[in-house]
Amino acid sequence: MYQIHTMNKISPVGLDHFDRHKYSWGEEVANPDGILVRSASLHDTAFPESLLAIGRAGAGVNNIPVEQCSEKGIVVFNTPGANANAVKEMVLLGLLMSSRKVADSMTWVKTLKGSGPDVSKLVEKGKSQFTGPEISGKKLGVIGLGAIGVLVANAAQALGMEVYGYDPYLSVDGAWSLSHTIIHVNTLKEIYENCDYITLHIPANKETKGLINASSIASMKHGVRILNFARGELVEEADLIAALDERQIKVYITDFPTDGMLDHPGVVSFPHLGASTPESEENCAEMAVLELMDYLENGNIKNSVNLPAASMPRSGSARICVIHQNIKTIISQISTNLSELNIENMLNQSRGDYAYTMLDVDGNVSSDVVEKLRSISGVIRVRVI
Numbered sequence: 001m002y003q004i005h006t007m008n009k010i011s012p013v014g015l016d017h018f019d020r021h022k023y024s025w026g027e028e029v030a031n032p033d034g035i036l037v038r039s040a041s042l043h044d045t046a047f048p049e050s051l052l053a054i055g056r057a058g059a060g061v062n063n064i065p066v067e068q069c070s071e072k073g074i075v076v077f078n079t080p081g082a083n084a085n086a087v088k089e090m091v092l093l094g095l096l097m098s099s100r101k102v103a104d105s106m107t108w109v110k111t112l113k114g115s116g117p118d119v120s121k122l123v124e125k126g127k128s129q130f131t132g133p134e135i136s137g138k139k140l141g142v143i144g145l146g147a148i149g150v151l152v153a154n155a156a157q158a159l160g161m162e163v164y165g166y167d168p169y170l171s172v173d174g175a176w177s178l179s180h181t182i183i184h185v186n187t188l189k190e191i192y193e194n195c196d197y198i199t200l201h202i203p204a205n206k207e208t209k210g211l212i213n214a215s216s217i218a219s220m221k222h223g224v225r226i227l228n229f230a231r232g233e234l235v236e237e238a239d240l241i242a243a244l245d246e247r248q249i250k251v252y253i254t255d256f257p258t259d260g261m262l263d264h265p266g267v268v269s270f271p272h273l274g275a276s277t278p279e280s281e282e283n284c285a286e287m288a289v290l291e292l293m294d295y296l297e298n299g300n301i302k303n304s305v306n307l308p309a310a311s312m313p314r315s316g317s318a319r320i321c322v323i324h325q326n327i328k329t330i331i332s333q334i335s336t337n338l339s340e341l342n343i344e345n346m347l348n349q350s351r352g353d354y355a356y357t358m359l360d361v362d363g364n365v366s367s368d369v370v371e372k373l374r375s376i377s378g379v380i381r382v383r384v385i
């Protein structure tokens with residue numbers, strides 16, 4: 001029986017995929033084979049030896065200590081694209097709200113309560129303070145053309161914007177999905193120098209943290225509007241606030257407010273609502289559960305953030321899955337130790353410092369063989385399914 005620890009509330013649309021004869025799940029599981037998580041932080045969680053995989057129902061994985069998981073042979077999955085439409089819709093809302101002073105006007109109009117028959121007169125008199133430009137014909141820079149960035153770029157283009165896209169890691173699928181009218185630029189400088197609006201759709205990692213800082217802001221157009229529905233760490237808070245004070249940045253729209261920016265008149269913030277739709281919660285839960293099941297039952301890896309993609313149809317009587325360091329001679333040592341078994345099929349894939357080997361074999365895989373594989377230097381985890 002596979003034990004799954006559900007952290008956060010995971011939609012039943014996902015959980016219903018688990019066969020009750022093979023899986024049990026809940027919030028109190030002592031030695032889980034898998035964890036399903038949304039936004040709960042796992043940074044202070046001690047992972048038990050039993051833990052094989054973590055399924056993150058969402059795209060960002062900064063609530064998971066990914067490097068520590070890799071070292072322990074724990075595969076971390078995410079659900080790219082499953083919430084992309086929800087986030088895209090929120091970004092479009094933010095785009096319009098960064099132009100038209102909708103949020104302030106809504107707060108102001110409520111102050112007219114009690115004005116009786118004068119409300120319509122006061123509305124007409126006061127509305128000019130909330131004038132804002134149309135987005136049509138303006139230039140939008142999309143930084144990051146993954147599942148969300150592509151949808152945002154295409155939708156903004158359909159709303160009449162001239163869209164610039166930047167992504168040095170653009171995938172073939174991304175390129176196919178992108179409208180041919182999007183201007184593909186090779187440097188961030190081109191985005192900064194040309195765009196009236198800039199929207200961020202990249203993960204927060206070593207390379208991207210603090211991307212929006214005093215120096216990048218200085219090379220942007222005066223009065224630029226910045227949207228951040230990706231991660232708060234992409235922005236240096238003090239530099240952003242200074243630029244808002246100087247009106248170099250006209251508006252900052254974010255799903256990741258900090259205490260320092262909450263009361264700034266140039267900031268419109270939301271409580272990380274981007275993916276908060278029932279559709280997206282269901283899509284993410286379903287995708288995370290299916291990825292976890294395929295790994296636990298078949299060893300197949302799809303949409304992992306720390307190990308290579310690796311899938312093969314089952315053959316032979318048993319499958320041996322080995323997570324190991326990406327170093328020389330390991331594969332030959334593995335096959336030497338399997339000399340008494342017939343290898344029907346095998347697959348080896350690597351990603352950075354780590355690699356994964358799956359072998360379908362005929363015959364009985366004894367505990368002695370498993371121990372020999374485990375003792376190979378560089379081998380992190382061995383499983384027989």
Ligand code: MLT
Nearest residue numbers: 039057058059060083275
């Ligand atoms: C994501 O990373 O998928 C989004 O920010 C939404 C979420 O955190 O669940």
